[in-house]
Amino acid sequence: MMIKPSIPKGTRDFGPAVVKKRQYIFQTIRETFELFGFQPLETPSMENLSTLTGKYGEEGDKLIFKILDNGDILGRAQQAKDSRELATLLCEKALRYDLTIPFARYVVMNQHELALPFKRYQMQPVWRADKPQKGRYREFYQCDADVVGSNSLLNEVELLLIYDRVFSKLGMQGYEVRVNNRKILSGLAELIGKPELLTDITISIDKLDKIGLQGVQQELLDRGLSQQDVDIVNSFLQIQGNNQEKLQQLQVLLQSSPVAQKGIEELSYVLNSGLANFNSPPIVDVTLARGLNYYTGMIVEAKGPASVKMGSIGGGGRYDDLTGLFGLPGLSGVGISFGVDRIYDVLEELQLFPATAQQSTKILFLNMGEASMPVAFKHVMQLREQGISAELYHEPAKMDKQMKYADKRGIPYVVIIGESELQENNVSAKNLQTGQQDKVAMDDLLGYFYCLVS
């Protein structure tokens, strides 16, 4: 019996219309990365399991997709005492879980050939065995740019400019790029006198959007802060005003912490370097924490327009010593990533995809039979040579069947070369949206369409 075909849960087919729109997003990001001097890297889908294990926390380890070794595995399986050990015995390889660890692994493996700083971008799928749900997939693209081997804050400025350019190019008015500095949060923990609770404080603050100020305060108490500590965090979180005002208040509140002062200084440079002209200047957000522990300097998060409830569409920050995991300590890095699936949803909801990202073939020549086919095809090939995508319908079917094909494909123009057109040496060109129909001399066809569709 034939089973109805399906795809694994949490995965997606991308049909032509969706691929075209996704390509438009990728292309906008890629072009920007390259203008800023970032270079493409592609790593294998499979990594050695040992490269990935232990890099994403205990929860992360469970979500790594492992690849079964080929060949004789039965004997090995029989030695396992639990499922976890079984997986390790049967699998040498696993699917990429993110782009950061493979990047670090690549840098270490190629450290002697690379020109540092190494500015790389990478756009590839990653796989996670998360429970699939709305907006969360088991296969999805990540889209990262990182600079490794440079402490210069120029990199921070450039990465913020990349966000600014990409979101502007995508026409996403109202996007926000929010920045903070991890050293400021460290300073806060210092001020309280509990630097060992930095992670707890960070994790709690990170939930502000979800659980509100009350919730954060309660969680901080639960995590071992005194009421007095919580009051300090509270006054920190309530810092307001424009960027300059916020930086000044931070300076006052955290004046006793040298590390915080360093963080404020870095943040201030990034925002006021005099280098950058932002379309939409980054906003200081002291409540921005970002859960990941490895950040040590600037942290950044990008949000779509407020009219679309979408949350973060990108994020990043500076980290130290990423390559130390693989035996190459002392390289600082800073990077950002784009959330392509969410950016897609924002553009879709606000109808911001340009027409060019939604069309493929521009002109369909109807197939009017043997006599006109060579003439029609000659024009099709001429249009293609000029970079205009054109097709001749594959067979001399009934007119309405051919028109239906044009419609279903979203082809904006059809051209008819029938007997009368052949005799008069012209063609009928029809705009399917407006219904307008023109007679065009055959010799003028290229010029006619060149202006309309390129």
Add this chain to the structure above:
Amino acid sequence: MMIKPSIPKGTRDFGPAVVKKRQYIFQTIRETFELFGFQPLETPSMENLSTLTGKYGEEGDKLIFKILDNGDILGRAQQAKDSRELATLLCEKALRYDLTIPFARYVVMNQHELALPFKRYQMQPVWRADKPQKGRYREFYQCDADVVGSNSLLNEVELLLIYDRVFSKLGMQGYEVRVNNRKILSGLAELIGKPELLTDITISIDKLDKIGLQGVQQELLDRGLSQQDVDIVNSFLQIQGNNQEKLQQLQVLLQSSPVAQKGIEELSYVLNSGLANFNSPPIVDVTLARGLNYYTGMIVEAKGPASVKMGSIGGGGRYDDLTGLFGLPGLSGVGISFGVDRIYDVLEELQLFPATAQQSTKILFLNMGEASMPVAFKHVMQLREQGISAELYHEPAKMDKQMKYADKRGIPYVVIIGESELQENNVSAKNLQTGQQDKVAMDDLLGYFYCLVS
């Protein structure tokens, strides 16, 4: 202890220079596919194991990479009697083995929405647990274009034109596209009176390049043909001349076979339709067999220039009933594929990659310290806005360190804005290949570089 990081055997990292060149190949193919009205499709890396099993023969089944189910697998493992059963018990999913089966699966799943004929292209990696060796990888890209749902030979003509355009655009002089028709081979088996041996005959002829005419004859005898049969095959294989002459000889030799006559007629139409102007016309090759059994009409193979010993750089053909595997019979299809890895090797060996496919950043502004940074960066951003990739070195390091970076990155121009340049309101622009150095007024910088690098 830190283990030296590595990647799984048979997989590859693609560093920036290689990715850029690969993108150039992909982009050339993609552009051509789209000009001809083909639409992009992307399917998930993972398919249900049941979708793939049994589609690639017994050998193929063994080469499918299976993905271990997450969660509790120990209990299931204990029921297995052999390694094969164990794999089936532990794995629901597997990695894509080719692009054809996922395409067929997609067509069946979306049959009610698709506009037929469906012209799709797909460029994605596939995975095979082959023994890695020179030129054979466990992860590699396939690059396919297929038309499904049309019997029109116009599709054959267009696919041959796609080969012609892509190889021409890539500058690959001396490429050859060879065509045959599976019906002609069927006719040959008919003529011999042993249609049941078609597969044996095809497989043997397919080895002509490797084992020579003598070898093929011996193998045919071993496979059950009489000496008389072999003589007929022999006279078939020795058909020579130009396309027209070959077609005429085929007509005579196979006149008693209606199916062969149909094949000759199809081949003749494809070559002489009057529709196509080839840069390098396809060549009839009666010895072209292609091992795969599912071809039923035209078969085609593309070869690189004879000066490069590379063998096939592409192939394809017409097949019937691909979607029948998933319960949708009666759809005919025809397709071609490009061997991107081999095309890469050909272009590399013949030094055919254009300079633009090998550069990233065009201009490096040296970092001459605080005072000149804002001026330099302003120009960097102006160049970027004009689509010219430029960078400011990340810190005011020693000149030779900065020059070394430019050199290692293959950046063709550096710009210096030092104290004297700031005073004189100009810049020094240096071509690193020729050594030529120009003084350029700051206001003219954009114009100066616009001609040089775009």
